[in-house]
Amino acid sequence: MTGGEKIAVILDKCVGCTLCVKVCPFGAITMKDKKAVIDLTKCTLCGACAEACKFKAINIDKTGSKSDLSGYKDVWVFCEQKQGKVQTISYELLGKGRELADKLGVRLCGLLLGDKMDTACQDIISRGADRVYYVESPKLKIYQDDPYTNVLTEMVKKHKPEVLLCGATTIGRSLISRVAVNIRTGLTADCTGLDIDMGERLLLQTRPAFGGNIMATIISPNTRPQMATVRHKVMKEAEPQAGRKGDVVKETLPEDMYHSRSKILDIVEEIEETVNLAEADIIVSGGRGLGSPENFEIIKELALVLGGAVGASRMAVDSGWMPYSHQVGQTGKTVCPKLYIACGISGQIQHLIGMKSSDVIIAINKDPEAPIFGVATYGIVDDLFKVVPMLTQELKKRLK
Ligand SMILES: Cc1cc2nc3c(=O)[nH]c(=O)nc-3n(C[C@H](O)[C@H](O)[C@H](O)COP(=O)(O)OP(=O)(O)OC[C@H]3O[C@@H](n4cnc5c(N)ncnc54)[C@H](O)[C@@H]3O)c2cc1C
Numbered sequence: 558m559t560g561g562e563k564i565a566v567i568l569d570k571c572v573g574c575t576l577c578v579k580v581c582p583f584g585a586i587t588m589k590d591k592k593a594v595i596d597l598t599k600c601t602l603c604g605a606c607a608e609a610c611k612f613k614a615i616n617i618d619k620t621g622s623k624s625d626l627s628g629y630k631d632v633w634v635f636c637e638q639k640q641g642k643v644q645t646i647s648y649e650l651l652g653k654g655r656e657l658a659d660k661l662g663v664r665l666c667g668l669l670l671g672d673k674m675d676t677a678c679q680d681i682i683s684r685g686a687d688r689v690y691y692v693e694s695p696k697l698k699i700y701q702d703d704p705y706t707n708v709l710t711e712m713v714k715k716h717k718p719e720v721l722l723c724g725a726t727t728i729g730r731s732l733i734s735r736v737a738v739n740i741r742t743g744l745t746a747d748c749t750g751l752d753i754d755m756g757e758r759l760l761l762q763t764r765p766a767f768g769g770n771i772m773a774t775i776i777s778p779n780t781r782p783q784m785a786t787v788r789h790k791v792m793k794e795a796e797p798q799a800g801r802k803g804d805v806v807k808e809t810l811p812e813d814m815y816h817s818r819s820k821i822l823d824i825v826e827e828i829e830e831t832v833n834l835a836e837a838d839i840i841v842s843g844g845r846g847l848g849s850p851e852n853f854e855i856i857k858e859l860a861l862v863l864g865g866a867v868g869a870s871r872m873a874v875d876s877g878w879m880p881y882s883h884q885v886g887q888t889g890k891t892v893c894p895k896l897y898i899a900c901g902i903s904g905q906i907q908h909l910i911g912m913k914s915s916d917v918i919i920a921i922n923k924d925p926e927a928p929i930f931g932v933a934t935y936g937i938v939d940d941l942f943k944v945v946p947m948l949t950q951e952l953k954k955r956l957k
Pocket residue numbers: 768769843844845846847869870871872873884885886887888889890900901902903904905906907908911921922923924927939940941942
């Protein structure tokens with residue numbers, strides 16, 4: 558149970574009908590002497606039982622929940638590392654985390670789990686953290702669900718951060734959902750925007766909802782920490798500031814925290830044959846306006862001249878013109894290159910979510926009303942079959 562919230566069975570009203578047992582999604586209710594008994598270690602206060610009970614025999618009191626939140630402070634960023642190297646998603650979160658911490662008037666803290674990574678702690682401070690909590694053990698060198706979940710849960714319980722941010726990476730998604738369940742707090746996945754409601758000190762977590770048709774802003778008013786994940790490349794990296802000062806708090810936790818039920822046998826790196834879309838500085842993307850897979854050649858030629866990667870809209874991918882690994886957008890990759898050239902792409906919200914934070918966007922589309930022009934730095938209203946080859950020829954000459 559969290560934050561002073563209470564749930565109780567009113568024994569006089571309970572008739573032992575077992576309806577609550579059937580509807581509880583967490584298996585938290587059993588019957589004893591024909592009365593419902595709630596296991597508070599399993600109950601999440603979701604309210605399904607109270608709603609289902611025809612006899613109003615289950616009472617949930619959430620009124621006391623806010624009073625216990627005052628002990629939580631600071632904004633934390635889980636700093637993901639691979640092979641001892643802090644991943645760039647962490648720098649992106651530190652940039653946004655700094656903004657949030659300044660608004661709240663609290664410290665920005667990085668949380669690092671690893672082995673022999675003292676230099677990385679200074680790196681995290683140089684990117685904006687006031688403090689780094691560093692849990693060091695050879696058993697934390699490589700990510701594993703059990704030890705990382707145990708350590709993060711313990712650290713959150715001990716230090717009580719107000720906000721905890723994590724990358725929506727493979728590791729982040731696996732880890733943070735487990736931690737949220739352990740701590741019984743809310744978690745908003747894949748946020749595209751984060752801000753603070755200053756009146757209530759609440760984290761405003763914005764993400765696409767209903768298939769990307771609306772942007773929903775979600776809050777966690779009753780539990781702490783307020784936890785959110787953010788996809789890679791949605792936010793700008795915090796730049797390193799030489800000489801920036803902060804403190805490093807090294808934590809040692811009991812050995813049993815590092816126990817893992819799984820064993821890593823081998824790590825196999827994925828080999829990318831082309832420029833990695835998510836890391837590319839220049840991306841030339843094509844959409845349905847290309848009309849056929851063969852026509853994608855003009856997109857590939859322009860990308861080649863610029864030394865960039867090839868992206869695609871979902872329409873182009875669904876039509877089988879490009880493999881899924883090239884898809885940009887809500888259900889594809891989020892990218893943030895220095896230059897994004899969108900050719901024959903209308904710019905529906907699900908595509909824009911994946912590329913709108915690019916530094917410079919050039920849109921080529923024959924429809925002047927296409928929504929892509931709403932985010933474009935430069936717009937060319939013309940036939941892409943005329944413009945793209947011309948651009949390629951001209952750039953070939955100039956970039957020789
Ligand atoms: C849950 C969900 C998730 C989604 N996820 C994604 C995603 O990750 N990524 C994504 O891209 N989409 C996604 N979509 C689909 C999205 O809604 C759009 O359908 C898609 O982005 C449209 O692709 P498009 O712009 O290539 O095609 P269209 O919308 O058909 O646009 C084609 C454009 O090409 C222009 N054009 C045509 N011929 C020429 C020419 N000769 N010269 C210049 N311009 C020309 C047209 O004017 C038009 O604007 C998702 C949708 C849903 C519901």
